[in-house]
Amino acid sequence: MGTEWINGFPQSNMDKRPRKRPRLTWDMPPVPPSKVLPAIYCGQEYVTGAVSSYAYSSLYYKGMPRNGSPPWRNDDKDGHYVFAIGETLNRRYRILNKMGEGTFGQVLECLDYETKELVAIKIVRSIHKYREAAMIEIDVLQRLAKHDVGGRRCVQIRNWFDYRNHICIVFEKLGPSLYDFLRKNSYRSFPIDLVREFGRQLLESVAFMHDLRLIHTDLKPENILLVSSDYVKVPDYKFLARPTKDGTYFKNLPKCSAIKLIDFGSTTFEHQDHSYVVSTRHYRAPEVILGLGWNYPCDLWSVGCILVELCSGEALFQTHENLEHLAMMERVLGPLPHHMVARANHHAEKYFRRGARLDWPEGATSRDSMRAVWKLPRLQNLVMQHVDHSAGDLIDLLQGLLRYDPAERMKAREALRHPFFTRDLRRCGNSS
Structure with a gap:
């Protein structure tokens, strides 16, 4: 499905830095072209944040069952969760967009039906060592959240759950790296x-x-x-x-x-x-x-x-x-x-x-x-x-x-x- 990026930057330049492997990119969510609204800010062109994905999600996913569980699918050969846009995770989180992928798994942009908040969900591969690492990360995240008053320093964990043998960590949605x-x-x-x-x-x-x-x-x-x-x-x-x-x-x-x-x-x-x-x-x-x-x-x-x-x-x-x-x-x-x-x-x-x-x-x-x-x-x-x-x-x-x-x-x-x-x-x- 073709989309454009909110506040999108030029895409023509290839990555000039050598990399050991592709890294996870936490990027900006997709939006229909008509939603990118130019404005004037302090005498300069200011590109506004677009309308929430919650507002436009029905444009893409009309007719999808709101809380229905998706059909059972086998993981791919590397243990990644196989999903479709518009489906729900754990009957609570509607999948809006894939944000990135890494050796650990993938990150999806989702809508939390309970809070009406956009969140980023890290879905860990169904492989023992990655599941173990994810549980350690959850421990660290909860320790950080306990002491990070106001949540100003580190990304905030919202929730976590085990879904079809995949550890899923729910984070607040942030901007690009x-x-x-x-x-x-x-x-x-x-x-x-x-x-x-x-x-x-x-x-x-x-x-x-x-x-x-x-x-x-x-x-x-x-x-x-x-x-x-x-x-x-x-x-x-x-x-x-x-x-x-x-x-x-x-x-x-x-x-x-x-x-x-x-x-x-x-x-x-x-x-x-x-x-x-x-x-x-x-x-x-x-x-x-x-x-x-x-x-x-x-x-x-x-x-x-x-x-x-x-x-x-x-x-x-x-x-x-x-x-x-x-x-x-x-x-x-x-x-x-x-x-x-x-x-x-x-x-x-x-x-x-x-x-x-x-x-x-x-x-x-x-x-x-x-x-x-x-x-x-x-x-x-x-x-x-x-x-x-x-x-x-x-x-x-x-x-x-x-x-x-x-x-x-x-x-x-x-x-x-x-x-x-x-x-x-x-x-x-x-x-x-």
Whole structure:
């Protein structure tokens, strides 16, 4: 069924960042074209949030039984639940749209008949290990909800149930992820004042989790969702000298900077085993790659990588290989500390010559790999290419978050006291 996206961004650009596998995208719901209503907001074109799916769902699903159970179907070959638009889950949730899919299962946009609220339901594959992981995630979500007064930091769990051998977790419905926003905005970076607001909220959420002795372990732009899908279209000043007929030289900015963390399927408690590999590649800390074990600081390394990406529009370390990843780190941040290299486990020691110097470029797999490393600038130069004011404060903050030694890395609450957040700078109009 063909649909358009609410507040839809350009779809022509392919994902420029290499990925290990397609990631879940929590996206904006579909709406008939006539429901996207332009308006004027502060002298700029403002794209409004469209009419609720509850209001237009009858246009699509007229004649469907309201609470009838769908016929029994076998799962697909990978254990995913097989559904049809308009059917109900657990006699309460009407399926409106598929929002995304991942290794764990799929996420559906649904209407809750009891509350008349739009919700996102994560339907986990009917495989034992994923069901077990889902129950752990539910435990984490309930722990977070108990302490997150006002529900400002993390996505809120509404309900959960076991349906036809699938664990289903019901969440509040949020807007697109920061990664989706960047991708559909042609990878145009966010203004520094908006990055500041995102960074402040992200660090507050991380500090909140760490206070509860929880480590997220998979922080990345895909797992940070805007609360609202609304955005404003503004001129992109880098291209003002060029024609603007097709709107290519405008960029979109979120109307509201409020964000929440999602995806706690990999979250661990402080007392659990911390020896295995965690984090999506681009945001993985050096201690994880070197097999040194990890703890709270691995989340702060990820935050540093995320802030660079929000400022530049591109992932800082675009790689899928450990040796290339370490070489990129050294290119941007300088050499790895000898004491960390000396303690590298037997899987990682092969990346070093005589146990000291990184085996680079001798160990590079290709010339393309060598070029990918050599084209990277130092951290200071990279920030100054994309940030006008506040560059000095941001560089200093990033140097604290991206310290190799996790024992010396800045903590979340320490980062929140950094001048990048506390200095009395004039705020731009789109930073709130």
